[in-house]
Amino acid sequence: MKTIRLRAKRSDEAKKALPLPFSEPEVPAADQTESPAPVKVRTEPRRRETAQTLAQKQREISVSEFFLKNRHLLGFDNPQKALLTAVKEAVDNSLDAAEEAGILPDLKIEIEQLTEERFRIAVEDNGPGIVRSQIPKIFGKLLYGSKFHRLRQARGQQGLGISSAGMYGQLTTGKPVVITSRTGPNREAHHFEIVLDTAKNEPKVLTDTTVSWDVPHGTRVEIELEGLYRKGPRSVDEYITQTAIANPHARIVYKPPKDDVIIYERTANELPRQPIEIKPHPYGVELGALIKMMQDTKARSLKAALQTDFSRVSPRVADEICAQGGLNSAKRPSRLDPQEIEQLFQAIPKTKIMAPPTNCLSPIGQEQILAGLQRLGAEFTTAVTRPPAVYRGNPFQIEAGLAYGGNLPSEDLVQLMRFANRVPLLYQQSACAIFKATMSVDWRNYALSQAKGALPAGPCVILVHMASAWVPFTSESKEAIASYPEIMKEIRLALQECGRQLAVHIRRGRRLAEEHRKRSYIEQYLPIIGEALQNILDLSDRQRQQAVSTLENILERSRKL
């Protein structure tokens, strides 16, 4: 990348005449010192705006209107992706709900093709169900949910996903979202049909009834939407396959539009470690956020506020921060003036504070990654779970796995499987930190070929998982991870560790192959050399055989050195 600069005029006069801040307009040309000046217009008559006419056009924009017009931000850019995104949002919610309730997830995913480009998707889980009063808002209001305000690893985090899938269905088919949910065998199963009033961002309930349902507890959501079903790299099928790899504790029954039911049995019979909700870490807080926290805290002293509203702040650390900032630790937080909060803000990075707790994280684990990769039929697999790390105060953990050889196709670039909080990421690969970090590793060190600015090539699948209480996605559609340096670094370290294992494997293979080649060479030519010797030196057959076997021994020995 290079820059070409225009030859702009660098005015020394202007510099002199313009102290900071600009106190005088630079060019008060005659026609511009008056009120909005008439200007020659090239073509059509122009309706010129004034401050007053512009003011009349100012309007509030509802968040639903915003996302409806910008639905590509939510992953609904085209019919194929829309179908995947809708399934994904429903599955994310189902897995999260079951896990939070301590239930081994049992999912049914069904895609029914209604017309050429219209589908009905249904996702049903055995989770804890949703209480009746919450159903409309969860499915019929954007930016509503339980996960946004908590620092804790979850698939969903924004309160946008399932309601936006419903909104897209409604936009493209006019049909409501249909929800059936039951919170226990002795409770009623509630059945709702809901649309989203986009001008208000509020749910409109069309149907609210109870039904008989033979599911003891769980939720089923059905969305009718415009879509396109394709097989291949970024298909729903592929998404479900990868979901099964990253969620070995889930059983998934999947009915694609035309094919037979596919069942992914669970390979782990225990739930993953339940991630714990944590408080923000002081190192990640920004000045504005700190100001707000000090206003909103329920604590009555600065010291107490630091201890209760942050993680890893013990009484001793709180005292240290206050001392470092020259602040009275007993002061009421809401009474701190801007200058004092700034001192507090400056004091935090100067105080030594333990890294944030990592029990908010739930990695897949080396063992389960290996188990998943081994299902690919490769000849070699390796996996690594890195220790937790921190970016902007958020703990995260990187895992990587690698499968090589065997059944994997060898003619092409490696396949990269990306996961964030156990959710497969299928789109926007090139915008993702995982892709960039993978590219930035010099795989030729690890015996794979790699062109400049490309993924390595070979019969290889690379898997990377980022677990975090807050995954920094590059868009609301959660398709790519933002390239924070700390995240890039951890991914690289994980991949390099896998790479070293791979290199040992490949080089051992190459050495064996090389030896094998030499051995056959020797075996092929030594008898001929023997015969030549026999002719020249006039040897007996026995002498010839002896010479040959002596030569074989010598060569074998020298080769082994």
Add this chain to the structure above:
Amino acid sequence: MKTIRLRAKRSDEAKKALPLPFSEPEVPAADQTESPAPVKVRTEPRRRETAQTLAQKQREISVSEFFLKNRHLLGFDNPQKALLTAVKEAVDNSLDAAEEAGILPDLKIEIEQLTEERFRIAVEDNGPGIVRSQIPKIFGKLLYGSKFHRLRQARGQQGLGISSAGMYGQLTTGKPVVITSRTGPNREAHHFEIVLDTAKNEPKVLTDTTVSWDVPHGTRVEIELEGLYRKGPRSVDEYITQTAIANPHARIVYKPPKDDVIIYERTANELPRQPIEIKPHPYGVELGALIKMMQDTKARSLKAALQTDFSRVSPRVADEICAQGGLNSAKRPSRLDPQEIEQLFQAIPKTKIMAPPTNCLSPIGQEQILAGLQRLGAEFTTAVTRPPAVYRGNPFQIEAGLAYGGNLPSEDLVQLMRFANRVPLLYQQSACAIFKATMSVDWRNYALSQAKGALPAGPCVILVHMASAWVPFTSESKEAIASYPEIMKEIRLALQECGRQLAVHIRRGRRLAEEHRKRSYIEQYLPIIGEALQNILDLSDRQRQQAVSTLENILERSRKL
């Protein structure tokens, strides 16, 4: 890209047992037919959630909280980009306002460095100013503005930009946004200090006063923020340079943090064509949107609604749509039942309707692009403005320009300048339709070298501008254009046209060079041939000279054939 499928169990039994929709749970295993089943836990004690405890955690998320936590979506991922984004949002607003009011824009942009990582930016314009009552919401509320609901080319379109810049400043420095605005020489200049209450997404006014200001009309906004000032490819400097190229009618005075003032004088003394607001085109409407339009319309008949709420629907076309859908054109739109709206929806694509009007577009123009490129000191420039085209009912227009040779550095890949509605796009190049389309052109056809999957190489700058009433950006930070096929196609066509011009230029150059080489060859060797002939045939000096010049003529002629 390839896919590797897990060997999932494809159960014929399951298929038989599972009609659509799944009426029975597949595996009602003993421990799952009861209410949330106890599950063995590997590590720590788990607080298990129930539907009731989860319900208590459900909360509404304010749009400001959402974007504060996701500020990278708005372009505030890192300090360097944050500085650029804040300047950009303010400049976008200033240029839009001045142009809408028919004023040739006069901008002052100033970046003052306060500490190592803290800056104060100020952008001042000579636009129409903002009426007092609107100032707080425009600068202190996300999703508020005049441009979102209008179909009309503008730099801003979402009502997010300037308020999010202010919010970022507040987050990182705790300081309010400072606004001075005046709507005319006989009005007061209002001076505000505003912060955004993120929990409510509402402005909080700290100062509201009048000041004496020697600017007759215009707006000045000042934001203090954490930032990083760097020179180079994605710097504020580069942004302003490119802004000047795409906005030759604007005069820009720029004061970088440490260097002298730079003045970009306007090179065009007329405003660009004022884009006109249009109605949506029927071909771009989706079923859900159509349902809503029929509910909300003020028209009393279907026919009138089609005519007034859409562009390009004449009485005749409205009748044709109704006839095509078998609908009563006199029916009150709000009384149409879902089936009828679906018929209407199906009828639209079957009716021939003129392409949307394109006076909502304001391209830069071939002439101005050439003028801009010529300032780069290249030996060859070319530019093309494509006719308007349509994606999803939205008119758009692509322009491309190309500068080659001369002062441009030759050792590297071409530099790509991307613009959307005259705004330079400096980030997320690889995610942008312009980049993808440029890569997809086979530049070797046009005499540039190009590696597979890379931009072409050579001493070349390629400029692409997309003008549209609605640019489909891939994120709120408006850094990359989504790759709609129609947009990709138009960009390719524009680039190919430039490419052909370039090829003629380069090949002419190559042919001239080749001819020159041949000429020197002939000039070098003909005298020697002459001497040889003289020796062999015993010629006089004069005969030799004659023979040589005859040969020269013959070769010259044959070469020209």
